Amino acid sequence: MASAGTLAGIFFLTVALYCGIDPFKYSAISDFPDFEAFQVDLAPWSEIPADRDAENRLQKSEIRFLNQVQGPESVAFDPLGRGPYTGVADGRILFWNGESWSDFAYTSPNRSELCDPKPSPLSYLKNEHICGRPLGLRFDKKTGDLYIADAYFGLLKVGPEGGLATRLATEAEGVPFKFTNDLDFDDEGNIYFTDSSTKYQRR
Numbered sequence: 001m002a003s004a005g006t007l008a009g010i011f012f013l014t015v016a017l018y019c020g021i022d023p024f025k026y027s028a029i030s031d032f033p034d035f036e037a038f039q040v041d042l043a044p045w046s047e048i049p050a051d052r053d054a055e056n057r058l059q060k061s062e063i064r065f066l067n068q069v070q071g072p073e074s075v076a077f078d079p080l081g082r083g084p085y086t087g088v089a090d091g092r093i094l095f096w097n098g099e100s101w102s103d104f105a106y107t108s109p110n111r112s113e114l115c116d117p118k119p120s121p122l123s124y125l126k127n128e129h130i131c132g133r134p135l136g137l138r139f140d141k142k143t144g145d146l147y148i149a150d151a152y153f154g155l156l157k158v159g160p161e162g163g164l165a166t167r168l169a170t171e172a173e174g175v176p177f178k179f180t181n182d183l184d185f186d187d188e189g190n191i192y193f194t195d196s197s198t199k200y201q202r203r
Helices: 004-021 121-131
Strands: 085-087 092-096 101-106 134-139 146-150 154-158 166-169 180-185 191-195
Touching: 085 134, 085 146, 092 134, 101 146, 146 191, 154 180
Parallel strands: 134 180
Antiparallel strands: 085 092, 092 101, 134 146, 146 154, 146 180, 154 166, 180 191
16 A cells, blocks of 8 residues: 555646646646746845845835726826826826826727726736736926837827827837837936837737
8 A cells, every 4th residue: 555655746746747738728828839938047145135124114004096096007207296197907097186086198099988997907808908008107307298108009108188199119120019018218318118028918
């Protein structure tokens, strides 16, 4: 008769084999057959900052706007210090006026009732490619224009009055953007932005 240790070993080996083969395609990446993983070497422990928050400020922080905005991503303040402005899961950029949130801009020219507010950020996933998903936000402090990195619509810009953002770039050197993510300005006003994948979209 097999010992408990042998049975446990067989069980764990079977589970590992099942997870590795994924015969029923339960894995989150099962729809990406050419997905390739790479090992990332972490920094030695000696290089990791050792400073700690002696005042425990994070534990004393207050959760704001719970259930008022769904999936806020980047936060930006305009040249007059107003805001915050944030992109949310239904494709809008919202503005906090000190008392309530209001619509400021949106990235998709195809907005419809599909994009109406829903109970959770996950409710928007199937329509993100239609409604847009604004991720990175930065204001041009000289012009007041808001620059937006939208996961599906690329790099966009909207004026100080808001409304529908204008697309500035959807590809680079003939390669379409798949997952535009964040952006920033340098001191000369040049814009740098990231595209997280040339192959996979966020959805």
